[in-house]
Amino acid sequence: MxxxxxxxxxxxxxxxxxxxxxALGIVNRNAFNWDIPGSVGESENxxxxxVDHNNPTDYDYSGYFTITYPPSISIVSPRSDTxxxxxxxxxxxxxxxxxxxxxxxxxxxxxxxxxxxxERTSNDGSRSFSIPQSLTESSSYRIxxxxxxxxxxxxxxxxxxxxxxxxxxxxxxxxxxNDHNYNEYNSVSGFNMIIIASLITIIIISMxxxxxxx
Numbered sequence: 001m002x003x004x005x006x007x008x009x010x011x012x013x014x015x016x017x018x019x020x021x022x023a024l025g026i027v028n029r030n031a032f033n034w035d036i037p038g039s040v041g042e043s044e045n046x047x048x049x050x051v052d053h054n055n056p057t058d059y060d061y062s063g064y065f066t067i068t069y070p071p072s073i074s075i076v077s078p079r080s081d082t083x084x085x086x087x088x089x090x091x092x093x094x095x096x097x098x099x100x101x102x103x104x105x106x107x108x109x110x111x112x113x114x115x116x117x118x119e120r121t122s123n124d125g126s127r128s129f130s131i132p133q134s135l136t137e138s139s140s141y142r143i144x145x146x147x148x149x150x151x152x153x154x155x156x157x158x159x160x161x162x163x164x165x166x167x168x169x170x171x172x173x174x175x176x177x178n179d180h181n182y183n184e185y186n187s188v189s190g191f192n193m194i195i196i197a198s199l200i201t202i203i204i205i206s207m208x209x210x211x212x213x214x
Contacts, residue, residue: 007053010034013061015045025053038097042068071098073145073155080158086137087165089130094145094155096123102148105129110140120148137164 008028012020022034044066052058076093084090092105105117105127117129139161147153 009051009053011049011051012040013047013049014043018049022048036067038069040067042066069097071147071150071153072096073103073147073153075143075145075155075157078141078143078157078160080160082158082160083163084131084160085163085165086131086135087133089128092117092127092129092143092145092157094125096125098153100124101150104146104148106144106146108142108144109138113144114141117143123147131162133165135162135164138162 006028007025009024010022010026010032011018012022020040023032026032045064046067047064048062050060073094073096076095077091078084094103096103100123102120103123104119105121107114107117107129114135115132118127121127140159141162142159143157145155
C-alpha cells in the first residue's frame with residue numbers, strides 16, 4: 001500500500017488518557033501542522049497517537065514530550081472604553097502565564113512615560129492605582145506591565161482616557177528611571193508543533209516551544 005494513500009486519525013494523550021482529538025480522517029501526508037491551543041495545559045507527560053482511520057488496530061504512539069507555554073502578560077483593564085478620573089483609585093488587572101514573578105507597572109501618555117505605578121509588585125493579576133491630581137486630561141494614556149526579571153515579557157493596554165478634576169497643566173512627567181528604552185517592547189511570537197508520521201510511526205518535532213523527551 002502506498003503510505004500516502006490512506007487516512008489517519010491523530011490524538012493527544014496525557015499519560016494513558018486521551019485528552020484531545022487533533023485530527024480525524026486526514027490524508028496521510030507524513031506530517032501534520034498543529035497549532036497548540038492554550039487550553040491544552042502544561043505537562044511533561046504528553047504523547048501523540050496516530051491511528052489508521054480504516055483499521056483502528058493499526059496505530060502507534062510517540063514518545064513522551066513536554067508542552068510548556070512561553071511566559072506572557074495580557075492586560076485586562078484599562079481598556080479602550082475606560083475613563084478614569086484623577087484623584088480616584090482604580091484597579092489595573094491582567095493575566096499571565098509562566099513563573100509567578102514580580103512585575104513593574106508604568107503609566108504612559110502617548111510614547112512618554114509619565115510615572116511608575118509600581119515596581120516589583122506581586123504578579124497576582126491586580127494592582128490598585130490612585131491617579132495623581134497633577135495629571136492632565138487626555139485620551140492618550142496607556143499602561144505598560146513588564147516582568148521585573150524578564151523585560152521580554154510585557155504587555156501594553158489599549159489607550160484610555162483620564163479626566164481632569166482641575167485644569168493643572170504641570171503634568172505628571174516624572175522622569176525617574178526614564179533612561180530605559182521602552183521602544184523595545186513589541187509583540188511576542190507564538191509557537192506550533194509539527195507531527196510527522198511515516199506509515200504509523202511517529203516523530204515529534206517541536207517548533208518555537210520547549211520540548212524534551214522523557
